Amino acid sequence: MKVVKGIITQLEFYSEKLVGDRFIVLVLLMTLILSLLFMDHSRLLMGILYIFVPVAILFTTVSKSPIYWTVFGVLMLIGFIPLLATADNHIYLTVYWIIAVALCLWTRDQGYSLALNARLLIGLCFAFATLWKLLSPEFLNGTFFYFTFLTDDRFFDFAELAAGVSQEARLYNIESLETLKSSVNRIDSGLFVSSVYLNNIAVFMAYWTVFIEGWIALAFLAPERFKLSKSRDIPLLIFMITTYPIATVRGFATLLAVLGFAQSQNQNRHMRVIYVLVFISIPLFSLPFERILLNILNLF
Amino acid sequence: MFATIDRMEYRPIHINVNTNEGSCIVNPQDVIGNQMEFRGVQALPTPHKLERIAKSIFEREWVIDTGNSSELHCLLKQNEGDLEASAQSFKEIDEVEITVYRFNFDTRSDSLSLRILREHTFIQN
Numbered sequence A: 001m002k003v004v005k006g007i008i009t010q011l012e013f014y015s016e017k018l019v020g021d022r023f024i025v026l027v028l029l030m031t032l033i034l035s036l037l038f039m040d041h042s043r044l045l046m047g048i049l050y051i052f053v054p055v056a057i058l059f060t061t062v063s064k065s066p067i068y069w070t071v072f073g074v075l076m077l078i079g080f081i082p083l084l085a086t087a088d089n090h091i092y093l094t095v096y097w098i099i100a101v102a103l104c105l106w107t108r109d110q111g112y113s114l115a116l117n118a119r120l121l122i123g124l125c126f127a128f129a130t131l132w133k134l135l136s137p138e139f140l141n142g143t144f145f146y147f148t149f150l151t152d153d154r155f156f157d158f159a160e161l162a163a164g165v166s167q168e169a170r171l172y173n174i175e176s177l178e179t180l181k182s183s184v185n186r187i188d189s190g191l192f193v194s195s196v197y198l199n200n201i202a203v204f205m206a207y208w209t210v211f212i213e214g215w216i217a218l219a220f221l222a223p224e225r226f227k228l229s230k231s232r233d234i235p236l237l238i239f240m241i242t243t244y245p246i247a248t249v250r251g252f253a254t255l256l257a258v259l260g261f262a263q264s265q266n267q268n269r270h271m272r273v274i275y276v277l278v279f280i281s282i283p284l285f286s287l288p289f290e291r292i293l294l295n296i297l298n299l300f
Numbered sequence B: 001m002f003a004t005i006d007r008m009e010y011r012p013i014h015i016n017v018n019t020n021e022g023s024c025i026v027n028p029q030d031v032i033g034n035q036m037e038f039r040g041v042q043a044l045p046t047p048h049k050l051e052r053i054a055k056s057i058f059e060r061e062w063v064i065d066t067g068n069s070s071e072l073h074c075l076l077k078q079n080e081g082d083l084e085a086s087a088q089s090f091k092e093i094d095e096v097e098i099t100v101y102r103f104n105f106d107t108r109s110d111s112l113s114l115r116i117l118r119e120h121t122f123i124q125n
Helices: A002-017 A020-038 A043-058 A066-083 A089-104 A110-134 A143-151 A153-163 A167-181 A198-221 A233-243 A250-263 A271-286 A289-298 B035-043 B047-059
Strands: A189-191 B013-019 B022-026 B062-065 B073-076 B087-089 B093-106 B111-123
Touching: A002 A271, A020 A043, A020 A089, A020 A110, A020 A250, A020 A271, A043 A066, A066 A089, A089 A110, A089 A250, A110 A198, A110 A250, A143 A153, A143 A167, A143 A198, A143 B093, A153 A167, A153 A198, A153 A289, A167 A189, A167 B111, A198 A233, A233 A250, A233 A271, A250 A271, B013 B035, B013 B047, B013 B062, B022 B062, B035 B047, B047 B093, B047 B111
Parallel strands: B022 B073
Antiparallel strands: A189 B111, B013 B022, B013 B093, B062 B073, B062 B087, B093 B111
């Protein structure tokens, strides 16, 4: 109990330091680091990022300038247009966020504007994600997760740990997938090797995902006076901690940590240190937790 | 994304060319310039993009590879001397059939199959 109290006191102590100008500078710095690490999807974007971002990271006067962010936002938008059809969804969201930052810096209460935009972006992103999942029969009946566990290398260890999908099955499935993916083969169907437990796990995961993403959407879009809105950091942090160690999409995890931190300006100030800690710890999400656990289990 | 098994990279593009010498398979990578353009066709296979691919096939010279494979493949015609012994020239292309598929997975039978997403046949003018 004493330890928990001590941690909360420490969180509150550091949270109180992250207010006003410091809070804004840290939001901007985290956004710049996010852009530099995860937005280099074309030569044009790389050029923009490598020229623009280091200068702003080194000089606070540059990073706080609305003119800098406006130019940076416009250039990122131009660099992003050729990727419209092919970019991952979190690349879209990052570009929206950069543009939002540029606009917020022109307002009188920059901290409030950043927080409001971050909250809306999280809320809308998860609302559309939930809607899309609810409208996809393939998702609700578990097919999406079932297929993903069998074919997506990010989930192989989880499928082995949770459902006992063997490594031999994994190799066989990859071969079947590659044959069908090929544009020069004319084979139009293939069989996969699975496990008897996988379907139940896939259906559970589908409903869990709809539940947690729906909760985030409601909590972030609910007006501040609603009770649901007060505890909005809880579902977001649960989502990040339960999702990204398995599905290692570090770009999205980092973006959510930035947005989570930015929206913490207006309430739940003690949570902001947790978002900073998550932001710093995201490289650890790449550790193969399931593989480590499997190796430990194999010892017995 | 992250709601259906349909992903860009899981959309094979099948191109079949019908010639006066028979039919053969064209590798889309031979006609679609770069990876980004290829991904663009997979993501959004509009009739306009497919027509551009067909045009590019009609404009180039091809030969049929009559080699070991059970299926005949069209190869881009390089210099005469570079042609393999198994390659057979053809005079003209009658039709180009382009089909973009998506995956369909049945969890009861654990089988993956292709479902047509977009299909077009282009005839030589």
